[in-house]
Amino acid sequence: MAYPNDRKYTKEHEWIKVSGDTGTVGITDYAQHALGDVVFVELPKVGAKLAANQSLGTVESVKAVSEIYSPVTGEVMEVNGALANAPETINQDPHGTAWLIKIKLSNPAELGGLMEAAAYQAYVAEKEKEATA
């Protein structure tokens, strides 16, 4: 899996793609694969204020519940309502149409603490090695 270079990644397997002062947030391909078939998504309300590393909602597969954390501090501008009726798109297109929220960044400097694609790729490669050891 090649992780796109146009965004940053967290250790909890979220991605954020920034355009102007707004970031689009989703979960990574590694995360969707680890979860398995996604059947439920719960997202915050538009207008909600989130701190970096605060839970923004949950993604549930048949067998697991996973909290999703906001990579940055800011205000929720938009949520992906289409996921309520089609949560499986998170498995199919986690880096594209299955984004979760759009957030207005209040402290863009926080992005500096996140991983670039190459670093994230190395990070998950290490995780996969552990899992198959």
Add this chain to the structure above:
Amino acid sequence: MTAPTTTTELRRTALNATHRRMGAKMVNFGGWDMPVEYPSGLIQEHLAVRTGVGVFDVSHMGDIRISGPQALAAVQHISMNDAARLAIGQAHYSALLYPQGTFVDDVVVHRLGESVYLLVINAGTREKDFSWVRDNVGGFECKAEDVGDLYTQLAIQGPRAIDVLKKLTDVELAGIKNYWFTHGTVCGLKNILIARTGYTGEDGFEIYVPSDAATSEMVWNKVLEAGAKFGIKPCGLGARNTLRLESKMALYGHEISESVTVLEAGLERYCKFEKGDFIGRAALDQQKAAGVKRTLVGLEMQERGIARDGYKVLDRASSEIGYVTSGSYAPFLKKNIALAYVPPEHAEIGSMLGVEIRGQAAKAQVVPTPFYKRPKKAA
């Protein structure tokens, strides 16, 4: 099967390397390193079993063989169903109980011979069960042996299971009734136990083959090959759990445990008071007279959210009245369902209850169970 070298090391079935090669996600289940799902995913595996066929490696299950002149009396003493009713070649669901009427484990008892029984037990309780059985059959002239490591147990499940197994055996499978078994040649191996049993709510078979890696892998591959034209899928413990949940089959540590009684679990139809004394009977007699304080019900979520094991069940005033034992999205029914313990006054079909999900009450209705019942075959 590889024996553990330390207590922390997970045990592996003979097919462990096969599962890994097939890309299965592995998890620790009751001390065993087991496949939870294969690359096609839990939902596809679940649907394959409901509509076609799937195969599970269930070699982690334990097996206890009880034989000898007083084997029947011993089995009657330690289990709640009436083993005297079993013909040779017949099996039934039963349970090993503590004197309190709670569960040591649930078991399937097979009568192998005139005075020989095979108890199939859960993986996570193997040591506990065996030492409990050994301790409690001491007064009978019989031998109890832990024979779990002798077998690789494969469950071939689904409406097409019979078509798959038919290709691998000379046994006339249609003649084996539900919960009966026979011995025959499978994949060229002689004297293989073939039982029409399972844990999915579908028709299907469980076969017990020698547990060496080469034989196990040969049989597993032949089953997949024979099933290819029926769209067979290797299935993991994830699908096994959702299949049994839709069919309301109990899982040890969830619906049944050391602290739940047979009557609370709603399993009294497998408990034969008329057969005479058995461990746990006195307590159950008492509880029967006094009435239970909680009972197992099926819930269907009416609002968004999935009830998960351990979540609180609430009444309409949002007071806590019980707890969820198993809950999931149900892949075939496409609903969010759960099993839960609640007081009998809340157990009526149609009752509207709540489940607390991340601090919020979500409506759930008591519904008839099993949630799923397989369609009756046209005669």
